[in-house]
Amino acid sequence: MTKFNSFKTFGLSQNMLKVLENKGFFKPTPIQVRVIPFLMKGERDIIGQAQTGTGKTAAFGIPIIEKLKEDATSIQALVLTPTRELALQVSEELESLRGDKNIRILPLYGGQTIRSQLKALTFGADIVVGTPGRIIDHLKRGNIELDSISYLVLDEADEMLNMGFIEDVKEIFRNTNENKQMLLFSATMPTPILKLAKKHMRNHDYISVSQEDLIAEFTDQIWFELTEEQKFEALCRLIDINDGFYGLVFCNTKSDTIAISQKLGERGYAADALNGDLTQDQRENILKKFRNRRLNILVATDVAARGIDVVELTHVINYSLPQDAESYIHRIGRTGRAGKQGTAITFVTPTDSQRFESFIRTVGAEVELKKVPSVKDVINSRTKNFKENIAHIIKTGEYQDLLKLANELLENHHPSVVVAALLKYSFQDTLKEEHYPELDADSSKIDDGKVRLFVAIGNYEGIAPENIPNFLSNRSGISDLKIENIEVFSSFSFVTVPKKQADLLLERFADMHKRNRPFVELAMNNNVRENRKNKNMSRRA
Structure with a gap:
């Protein structure tokens, strides 16, 4: 051999x-x-x-x-x-x-x-x-x-x-x-x-x-000790710190795949869910987008992931611990394929620790315990990766088709101002430490100072992202609203606002309802299934 x-x-x-x-x-x-x-x-x-x-x-x-x-x-x-x-x-x-x-x-x-x-x-x-x-x-x-x-x-x-x-x-x-x-x-x-x-x-x-031989040779295995409440934020940091992340996130239930993919979408990630509730056409459409890299994150159950064979996966993440050692092997064996190195990450809660240790003994693998990247580590990594990607584009000359537009922007502004504005347009506030929540933050919060809100108005009412700030400001009477990460779908929208302003908006819109539901509410307030349905409808519209 x-x-x-x-x-x-x-x-x-x-x-x-x-x-x-x-x-x-x-x-x-x-x-x-x-x-x-x-x-x-x-x-x-x-x-x-x-x-x-x-x-x-x-x-x-x-x-x-x-x-x-x-x-x-x-x-x-x-x-x-x-x-x-x-x-x-x-x-x-x-x-x-x-x-x-x-x-x-x-x-x-x-x-x-x-x-x-x-x-x-x-x-x-x-x-x-x-x-x-x-x-x-x-x-x-x-x-x-x-x-x-x-x-x-x-x-x-x-x-x-x-x-x-x-x-x-x-x-x-x-x-x-x-x-x-x-x-x-x-x-x-x-x-x-x-x-x-x-x-x-x-x-x-x-x-x-044997799958075990392949895993040992081509897959780095890592685990993080986390509480259930810390998992989502840890997932976001791991995606952000790994440039070119392209992976499967495994959950044990259909509802978890929907909830997590929904939350990832709200944070701006290209993610979708794969579970047994999908029709064959829906499944094939999602997999096609995943293979074409229009999606780079697929949240799936074990059953729904059967038959997926994508050799380029960089990561497999066990968001939920699998039921047995064999499922663990099958999951993490989906990265590190065709001679390419991959990384398998497992989130382990205190109640899961004994079962996870049993898996590792059965598999006979070396699994490294690591700490979740700090916010500074994530920001530094994203900044470094961005600089390297820009250097690569300059080296390969892939910018030529945009030189005319670049020169037009430079006609009236200083180069450093133009670059800074482009960076702001590209990253928004995601390179600020306050963008990242604490690991024990509540699932409805973006961080201690910001909250994600659901607003029951969308494309059907002729609303566009640029109209949302004025609409909420005029209806609430709050003149200095600081709104970020606006997403507008067919019949609803999502916005991120400072916590104090979020509390005011919730208070001002408390008596306003649409179809027997609050007009403004916390984005993850038991509406995951309905939001997911509406989001899919808006994509087909």
């Missing part, structure tokens, strides 16, 4: 090596070390026991893409996945690996019309990635032929068993040729899966990679 410490040792083409370098893949993962050489030789079938996130898509994708012909007239490889979400993920990963190679990758799954997929098939496909049910549909209609494929990959076989797809898989096997190379990947190896492999595979090799 130590022989293959670089992708260059696999005998890959320059095209593939360039692709891997551009993706930031320099060191192969254990599953890639074990699988790629076998597939490159093409002599035996493979049964691989590996969890999601071990790099198995690249493990089979790299050698298959390397060995496919560019001038083929029929399907050369079939990859079966249990869900359409995974079919899309795998096809996207394979697409990112093909580089300049002239091959076509086509996902086929339920939810799309047969007609649109048939049209895509008429242009030809070298690799088909599909769900069993949809592949059966196309076989019955005579839309695809699988009797000359070179590779058949069964991904997450145990999930297919759990979802009742094994009979469909067997039917697909019967429609393929005998002289293909087969790969079966499964996190567990139940008896039906082993029987399936024994019946349909030629001489095969068994490869196993």
Whole structure:
């Protein structure tokens, strides 16, 4: 295994090596070390026991893409996945690996019309990635032929068993040729899966990679001792101090995912919740935004996070301690993937400490206890990162398209004034120490001096962010309102004001109601679910 410490040792083409370098893949993962050489030789079938996130898509994708012909007239490889979400993920990963190679990758799954997929098939496909049910549909209609494929990959076989797809898989096997190379990947190896492999595979090799090994190698594990009330502020500081934070925040309940993502949104973070209450379309839309980095924080339950395979995650945060050691392993194994280093952080309350110690003993991992970053540390880090990012933009010349606007701003103002104004516009007051609450602050407060308020007026009434200060000032009679972080949605808004002024606003609007609720109230005053619903409605509007 130590022989293959670089992708260059696999005998890959320059095209593939360039692709891997551009993706930031320099060191192969254990599953890639074990699988790629076998597939490159093409002599035996493979049964691989590996969890999601071990790099198995690249493990089979790299050698298959390397060995496919560019001038083929029929399907050369079939990859079966249990869900359409995974079919899309795998096809996207394979697409990112093909580089300049002239091959076509086509996902086929339920939810799309047969007609649109048939049209895509008429242009030809070298690799088909599909769900069993949809592949059966196309076989019955005579839309695809699988009797000359070179590779058949069964991904997450145990999930297919759990979802009742094994009979469909067997039917697909019967429609393929005998002289293909087969790969079966499964996190567990139940008896039906082993029987399936024994019946349909030629001489095969068994490869196993433990999630624990991967976690130890690629994931830094950290824990913080906190009270329940301190968790949210600690989360915000950790996001702010880590430039380019891109992570999953795990909670144990649906309501927590909604509440925390809501609070993050109110603080200006690009976050959303992923839980079992979402429709498949809503789930796919959220995941698409997350993969495209329009969201950089996803708050999820364990069940809702199944099947998410994003290799670039920088962090996984256990906001709530998982139920058992196995769930802990699965959660933190979602970062530190594909040879990239990641950080797993766990919040541990005093009541959780004994259970957490049990997890660590079971996993056998080294987990470092740290203190939550101080406010000064966060501000210093953000300032340093900002300077470095600006220096990078200057070095690369990525500012050229904005030079005209910059010169216009400089015509009437001193350069330092313009820069300071731009900094103010960008950061508002977030680089001031008073922006950050104390760790034991109440959940409805931004800090000891500021409060987040809900206001029952929004876009439907023609209100815009710039209108909010005058509206509240005129209605309350408070002339010197200091309002920050204004967010306007379809039927409501959020504002941040000094605590004394917040108390006055609550008092002045005490008798004013809209649809049987206070017109102005604390933002997190048991209205999380309704606010979340309205926020989603405003996004669709």
